[in-house]
Amino acid sequence: MKAAVFSYPPHVEIKEKEVPSPGDGEVVVQVKAGALCGTDLRIARRGHGSIREGEERILGHEIVGIVARKGKNVEGLEEGMPVAVAPNYGCGKCAYCVRGLAHHCPETRAIGVTVDGGFAEFVLIPRKAVAQGNVVVLPDTTDLVSISFVEALACVVHGFLPLNVGFQDRVLIYGAGPIGLMFWELCQHAGAKDVWIVDLSATRLKVAEERGARTLLAGKVSVKEAIGLVDVVIVAAPSPEAQKEALEIAGTYGRINFFGGLPPQIKEVPLPSNLIHYKELLVTGTTKSNNFHFRYALDLLTSGALNLSYLVTHVLPLEEINQGLQLMESQQSLKVVLVP
Ligand SMILES: [Zn+2]
Ligand SMILES: [Zn+2]
Structure with missing residues (x-):
């Protein structure tokens, strides 16, 4: 599959990667749209503390798509369901996690930042993220591109x-x-x-x-x-x-x-x-978001309480991610959405 991969010296390129297959408790989502975010631009230009020299990372943490495959012991998610993926998950049992504050967990992980993300044709959602409710089923009628940036709204x-x-x-x-x-x-x-x-x-x-x-x-x-x-x-x-x-x-x-x-x-x-x-x-000050904020934001968009589709100024093929990053840098865009 095609994927937008970050590595050092800081740059992003399209590479051929293997389609992930879901293990126990995991889900693979076929990505329909992924929105670029300031975090992606910062990683692309300066790197990120969680990505070591010599390591590669598929970026993309504002993701919507369709459940493509699921592993054993996954309940409530079926192949073909449209979903939005919240990127941040934690250990599930520390003092922060039990308060719902997975974004402050000492072992916090973020899909598209600390593990491979959704600027690709498929993305693997790890077991802990699935178990913590990061994959949220959408109404069938949802226009995926127009809500792809829901994680930004969650923040x-x-x-x-x-x-x-x-x-x-x-x-x-x-x-x-x-x-x-x-x-x-x-x-x-x-x-x-x-x-x-x-x-x-x-x-x-x-x-x-x-x-x-x-x-x-x-x-x-x-x-x-x-x-x-x-x-x-x-x-x-x-x-x-x-x-x-x-x-x-x-x-x-x-x-x-x-x-x-x-x-x-x-x-x-x-x-x-x-x-x-x-x-x-x-x-x-506030930083990032957790699954409570994510569901709150998703409800605002899918219920029609807010229509923010005008924020999507550019829809580009995944291969043009670098053009998308330049559009953000030169402030010529609001939200740039990549479609694999
Ligand atoms: Zn973001
Ligand atoms: Zn934790």
Whole structure:
């Protein structure tokens, strides 16, 4: 089968790989669509701590497809069923796993990052992932391409829930990429009063404007002067300046999520911490997602509560993965979906 394989020096190439066959408790999914994510771009360009020199890894962790084969002792999944695959699974019994927080398990694994993923014709879902409910059956009518990025939405749901956004809230989102737009959609769904999206790129803000978002081009005007204080700030951009500004623009009792990680060369960011104290701000960060967030996100999409198909700006054959990565890098795309 064809697969998009990462190896060092950091690069991705299409290689011929053997079709996996399922062992006891395992499932093989025929991939119908796989969405590219910022994580894939970072791995492709810089590598990943879990991939050793000389090792190869099939990327792809935002995957939907059809159950192709199953091993012994797999219940609830039958060949031909359409499924979405949540990538993160854990040991199943540590203090984090028993709380449902497999993404914080010391032995956490991620399909497409620490084990082979779905930028291929077929992907093997390991026994623990199957047992922990990572393979979720979809309604037969689901348009697979338009929900292929559900894992990204799961991470956004994870970031959104602790902010308790309600109908009286004014919200500011830094970043008009796919993640920022997903946060905007969730804010609309929650009925927030006023939701702004700030970005450095006018091109990026265009989609947000078309969706009806209130937008602001950063750098041109003072965000605080233009918008005033807000109740919730979401920093969905890798920007230390935005993190600092978030503390200033949040009003009393404001809630803030530093959702986007910063590049590894930025070790420390000086922040006016007295603002946290005197305004009694709640500042958090969230990372990855677990199966609870994944099911939550999947339900939002398959129930029709959210229609995010407009986020898919490019559908490319798997062989063109490098073109897809370039489209992301040059910010010419929102979600790029690869079809084997
Ligand atoms: Zn992702
Ligand atoms: Zn665990």
